[in-house]
Amino acid sequence: MEEEILRQELLSGFIFKDKASEKILDELTQMAAAICDTPISLISLVGKEKQWFQSKIGLDLDETPIENSFCRHAIEKPGEIFIVENPLEDIRFKTNPLVQSDPNIRFYAGAPLTTSDGITLGTLCVIDKKQRALSKLQIKALQILANQTIDYLEHKREHVNQNDLLKKSISKFNKLSNHSLDALFQLELNEEKNIYFTYINETINDLLPQLEIEDFKNHPFKALDFVFHEDRLMVENTFVDAVRHKKDWDITYRVLKTDGTFAWHQSRAFPDRSSSEKVVWYGSFRDVTDKKNYLELLEKIIFDISHIMRRPIANMLGLIHLLEVSDDGDMLNNREIIKYIKIVSEEIDGEIQGLNENYQKIKTSFKNIY
Secondary structure (H helix, E strand, O other): OHHHHHHHHHHOOOOOOOHHHHHHHHHHHHHHHHHHOOOEEEEEEEOOOEEEEEEEEOOOOOEEEHHHOOHHHHOOOOOOOEEEOOHHHOOOOOOOHHHHOOOOOOEEEEEEEEOOOOOEEEEEEEEEOOOOOOOHHHHHHHHHHHHHHHHHHHHHHHHHHHHHHHHHHHHHHHHHHHOOOOEEEEEEEOOOOOEEEEEEOOOHHHHOOOOOHHHHHHOHHHHHHHEOHHHHHHHHHHHHHHHHHOOOEEEEEEEEOOOOOEEEEEEEEEEEOOOOOOEEEEEEEEEOHHHHHHHHHHHHHHHHHHHHOHHHHHHHHHHHHHHHHOOOOOHHHHHHHHHHHHHHHHHHHHHHHHHHHHHHHHHHHHOOOO
């Protein structure tokens, strides 16, 4: 019972409908029929309720009920070829519809198809409409062909499984990639010196919604139409130089938006020279407008500290010096100095408040990013 369950699980991975698989399996059945000199040869897979023919020569049926199957008996002894030389004299088969009517089986030989894990899935069998026997050489050849059949099926199943895993991995990567803030890309320069994107994620739609993406993939230079005119030549020259010399690039430039304003974009990439015939760059496009604004605010803060605040501090130091050198009896003059110190202190306090306001702007600007 456990083997039956395992067989049904494995069979789901052994159904191949592609033309290459059908051709190879048909060639194996043709060889079996030719070597054994029979009109019918089948690759039969035994299910729970029916057997179906993954490949067939000389038979119009695609499947039969399991109770009519010769192969279900053959798989009970996976280590040997199951032969029925005269079904009419065999109590198991003499009333079988396949014996009593078309295809009128009078001879059957089935070589079990057993996986490397010891699970028998079906048979490579040959069938004749007349009584006959196989030579030892034919029996050996049929076994060899059965071994080749199961080897091919197992390798094909592993290939299918690997493709499925690859597709799942690609799907997961695309889901992650398409939620990235960066437009990730793979850019290729082939042996004909043509440049095109072999991959770019959906984030590019957010960065350049006015660009036809499929057209952009095959014609990367079309993105220059949306680069701010003062930056266009710099971007083009940097890109061409990187492609020509197969080196990294890191470009920051302005891009026109649909509302007439512009955003700051950064493009970075590095080449992979693993192939002598082509060069592939892996990189990203990123909107760095907030970063630019952040840097400008920081520069303003630094300017405020280094220029604006130095004046009131210098004034305060000067007033303090006057207090230090003045006579204790000159109270009127001291009061005047204290008044100015208060003014300067308030001025410094105002500047500090301004710096705090700028900090809050930075914090607000980046709260959706971090």
